[in-house]
Amino acid sequence: xxxxxxxxxxxxxxxxxxxxxxxxxxxxxxxxxxxxxxxxxxxxxxxxxxxxxxxxxxxxxxxxxxxxxxxxxxxxxxxxxxxxxxxxxxxxxxxxxxxxxxxxxxxxxxxxxxxxxxxxxxxxxxxxxxxxxxxxxxxxxxxxxxxxxxxxxxxxxxxxxxxxxxxxxxxxxxxxxxxxxxxxxxxxxxxxxxxxxxxxxxxxxxxxxxxxxxxxxxxxxxxxxxxxxxxxxxxxxxxxxxxxxxxxxxxxxxxxxxxxxxxxxxxxxxxxxxxxxxxxxxxxxxxxxxxxxxxxxxxxxxxxxxxxxxxxxxxxxxxxxxxxxxxxxxxxxxxxxxxxxxxxxxxxxxxxxxxxxxxxxxxxxxxxxxxxxxxxxxxxxxxxxxxxxxxxxxx
Numbered sequence: 001x002x003x004x005x006x007x008x009x010x011x012x013x014x015x016x017x018x019x020x021x022x023x024x025x026x027x028x029x030x031x032x033x034x035x036x037x038x039x040x041x042x043x044x045x046x047x048x049x050x051x052x053x054x055x056x057x058x059x060x061x062x063x064x065x066x067x068x069x070x071x072x073x074x075x076x077x078x079x080x081x082x083x084x085x086x087x088x089x090x091x092x093x094x095x096x097x098x099x100x101x102x103x104x105x106x107x108x109x110x111x112x113x114x115x116x117x118x119x120x121x122x123x124x125x126x127x128x129x130x131x132x133x134x135x136x137x138x139x140x141x142x143x144x145x146x147x148x149x150x151x152x153x154x155x156x157x158x159x160x161x162x163x164x165x166x167x168x169x170x171x172x173x174x175x176x177x178x179x180x181x182x183x184x185x186x187x188x189x190x191x192x193x194x195x196x197x198x199x200x201x202x203x204x205x206x207x208x209x210x211x212x213x214x215x216x217x218x219x220x221x222x223x224x225x226x227x228x229x230x231x232x233x234x235x236x237x238x239x240x241x242x243x244x245x246x247x248x249x250x251x252x253x254x255x256x257x258x259x260x261x262x263x264x265x266x267x268x269x270x271x272x273x274x275x276x277x278x279x280x281x282x283x284x285x286x287x288x289x290x291x292x293x294x295x296x297x298x299x300x301x302x303x304x305x306x307x308x309x310x311x312x313x314x315x316x317x318x319x320x321x322x323x324x325x326x327x328x329x330x331x332x333x334x335x336x337x338x339x340x341x342x343x344x345x346x347x348x349x350x351x352x353x354x355x356x357x358x359x360x361x362x363x364x365x366x367x368x369x370x371x372x373x374x375x376x377x378x379x380x381x382x383x384x385x386x387x388x389x390x391x392x393x394x395x
Contacts (some may be wrong), residue, residue, distance in 0.1 A: 019278025053371035054241025076128030085368035148318035289334035303354035
């Protein structure tokens with residue numbers, strides 16, 4: 001297994017603070033050279049599945065998220081999992097419970113048609129499925145850019161502040177959010193939860209794309225929902241960033257068909273409004289988390305917010321979300337070993353008397369994380385190519 005040193009871990013931590021931070025800025029914080037940071041980034045991409053992905057905030061983008069549980073026959077479960085992973089409306093596809101159960105997050109437009117077509121039309125037609133349940137994610141307490149703390153334990157407070165201040169004052173990445181109709185700046189968005197990707201598998205069915213305005217219509221705030229209405233170029237930009245959150249402005253301009261100046265302006269607006277954020281994917285095992293499990297809990301409604309807020313502070317968890325269904329709280333645990341998972345369940349969760357029932361589903365394999373699957377043989381994105389003049393910033 002790949003062994004990480006302080007530079008590797010510091011790079012992962014830095015990208016979790018600002019996924020598009022220039023290599024030169026990260027090198028300054030880590031006390032090394034930009035060339036070393038770029039070389040380590042490429043190595044982690046190749047050997048630790050490291051990837052920065054740009055993702056829409058579901059609340060700001062008008063999306064509803066569902067966690068589905070599928071039980072299938074052993075002969076069909078892997079093919080089904082990979083079919084789900086190739087869809088545009090899924091993320092975090094996991095094989096669990098001895099390899100006969102699939103968990104996946106589905107993203108659907110909010111509103112009257114919030115129930116995904118996959119649940120209504122596509123899944124019932126698939127042979128080999130023996131059980132299906134769907135759980136709407138009502139509120140996310142931990143997830144997205146505030147995810148697992150196991151990747152955030154290297155940089156000092158001063159180093160973190162240095163990166164965060166540079167991100168927030170960089171005119172190419174941040175700008176003040178426009179005021180809403182009342183004249184006040186928009187409130188910070190809620191924490192986004194587990195998120196979506198972009199490729200679609202025609203064998204399972206295609207989701208209907210959400211409506212959006214024309215390409216030349218600027219991003220504005222929806223007066224009733226308090227969220228921005230995205231132009232076509234914004235959707236195209238987010239789609240490109242899902243595949244590579246560190247893509248250069250030149251690559252993003254080529255992908256969206258607009259100028260680099262327009263890309264820079266739209267990207268700054270999307271980040272400032274909280275419509276898009278950047279997440280870091282990395283194999284948990286290289287950071288010492290070799291045991292993973294999904295935890296389904298039942299909590300009295302009056303205690304739910306207190307318990308979920310407490311769990312959101314646990315280092316072992318990467319996701320805490322309130323859901324519908326027979327259980328009303330879902331968490332994703334990442335531990336160093338089965339013994340550590342047992343210790344967490346019996347001592348930390350066991351000490352919370354408001355948790356009445358607990359179901360543990362061990363995760364055997366993550367087929368798809370937050371971003372889209374990378375097709376085999378795809379050329380490396382420009383942000384990691386080994387050119388003589390490598391891009392020192394994801395601009």
